[in-house]
Amino acid sequence: MIARDDGRHFVVTHGTDTIIETARSVRGIPGKTIVLTGAMQPAAFRGTDATFNIGFAMAAAQLLNPGVYVTMNGRVFEPNNVRKNPLRQCFETRTSGFTTVKRWPINSGRARIQAVNVPQKLETEVVRGDAIHAQFDLPQTDTGPEMIVRLFDPADGVTWGFVAVDNLVMGPSLGGVRLAPDVSLQEIYGLARAMTFKNAAAMLPIGGGKSGLVGSPRYYRDHQDDKQRLITAFAEAIWPIKEYIPGPDMGTDEHDMQLIYDVYTRLNGAPDLPCDILVPAARPDAVTDANKDSIQCRFVLQGANNRVHPSIEAYLTNSRGITCLTDFIVNAGGVIACAVELKMHADPTYRAYVLKEDGCGRAYMEKLVYRIIGTNVEEICSRLVANAELAWRDAAAEVARARLARGPEATRDSLML
Numbered sequence: 001m002i003a004r005d006d007g008r009h010f011v012v013t014h015g016t017d018t019i020i021e022t023a024r025s026v027r028g029i030p031g032k033t034i035v036l037t038g039a040m041q042p043a044a045f046r047g048t049d050a051t052f053n054i055g056f057a058m059a060a061a062q063l064l065n066p067g068v069y070v071t072m073n074g075r076v077f078e079p080n081n082v083r084k085n086p087l088r089q090c091f092e093t094r095t096s097g098f099t100t101v102k103r104w105p106i107n108s109g110r111a112r113i114q115a116v117n118v119p120q121k122l123e124t125e126v127v128r129g130d131a132i133h134a135q136f137d138l139p140q141t142d143t144g145p146e147m148i149v150r151l152f153d154p155a156d157g158v159t160w161g162f163v164a165v166d167n168l169v170m171g172p173s174l175g176g177v178r179l180a181p182d183v184s185l186q187e188i189y190g191l192a193r194a195m196t197f198k199n200a201a202a203m204l205p206i207g208g209g210k211s212g213l214v215g216s217p218r219y220y221r222d223h224q225d226d227k228q229r230l231i232t233a234f235a236e237a238i239w240p241i242k243e244y245i246p247g248p249d250m251g252t253d254e255h256d257m258q259l260i261y262d263v264y265t266r267l268n269g270a271p272d273l274p275c276d277i278l279v280p281a282a283r284p285d286a287v288t289d290a291n292k293d294s295i296q297c298r299f300v301l302q303g304a305n306n307r308v309h310p311s312i313e314a315y316l317t318n319s320r321g322i323t324c325l326t327d328f329i330v331n332a333g334g335v336i337a338c339a340v341e342l343k344m345h346a347d348p349t350y351r352a353y354v355l356k357e358d359g360c361g362r363a364y365m366e367k368l369v370y371r372i373i374g375t376n377v378e379e380i381c382s383r384l385v386a387n388a389e390l391a392w393r394d395a396a397a398e399v400a401r402a403r404l405a406r407g408p409e410a411t412r413d414s415l416m417l
Helices: 019-025 050-063 131-135 185-201 217-222 224-238 254-268 310-320 333-346 348-355 362-386 392-411
Strands: 009-013 033-037 067-072 075-077 082-085 090-093 123-128 147-152 159-167 173-180 207-214 244-248 299-301 323-325
Touching (some): 009 050, 019 082, 033 050, 050 067, 067 090, 075 090, 075 185, 123 131, 123 224, 159 224, 173 185, 185 207, 207 244, 217 224, 224 254, 244 254, 310 323, 310 392, 333 348, 333 362, 348 362, 362 392
Parallel strands (some): 009 033, 173 244, 299 323
Antiparallel strands (some): 067 075, 082 090, 123 147, 159 207
8 A cells, every 4th residue: 555655754553563574574665754653552541652652753754764664762763673672661673783782781670780891991993985884774864874983892892882973064963972771873873863954954053963872871870980981981982083072862961071071171182271260060079180280270169069179279279379269168059049948938928038029039049149158258368368377278167167156146147138
């Protein structure tokens, strides 16, 4: 019926037990985009995935080049590289198209993920142009791909991830770094192609790209040191690939992107840019013995706790003339806001007072944070003037100890303007 129909785009709903066999059987129909989809949960069930899957399949049928595809769970699969996993209640890829990818050992029962031997180094295998289609089972599209990169452990040849650069017409490609236990080349390339369309439609000067690492986000959430080693190895491997700009995606976040940036900065050999105020935040020990001499600023304002070790603060102050504003003084805005919210919950009159100016409390909060932190900084500066031998952190500690000595009396009207 599809072969005889004049249409070019088809969505077929199908039972999930035999959907793959049907998809393989109709692959010989030329000039048509055929997308098969189904539901892991029946349409009559409240938690059905049928509506989402059908909507995704309809969009895929409009975007994909002629061929036959299976779409489930928001993913596009080639019929020869997909299987149904009844235990996980999802569809997944069979192979990556490269050397067998690393699979994480999972215990039965509570399925706790065991330790992972993160590679000390990752190397790349780069394939460009026509060689891509000769080597990999990827569809030829009107946009690309321009480049496919395999990331592997040189110690054993095991594949740990991929980079797909689809199109560079608008500029260097940009796309997120996905971390998932079943990442495949087909998935990463499909996402790279989607980024080409997304960036072009938004008229952005960037092309479409994507990357993926094979791994469990749950494991790396509980083993941050392992994740840091993996992201570092990944960043060192892709640094020479100037056509691709990484970003956060499923399983990665802004901390990982900062780590990639730090690796790039180190490999580029670029000094830190000069500024008036440097604000290290999020990760601990941002300023260390390794980079203390490259800091070019007048003030270091510590945006989170434990950013700079006291010994480094002393070096920056005494040897570099850089003032370090102590973490627990200048980044107190978050805890001040929490204290205001607690008081608002307990005191309706105070709540009305906070919301009076703008209805949301933002104006009040900004003024209060400015007043509290400003008052503390002024008092610290007064102590420094009175005692030239006193360090900024020591003066800040004196202020905190003085408030502790006063006890609850010190908090009276502290949240009022």
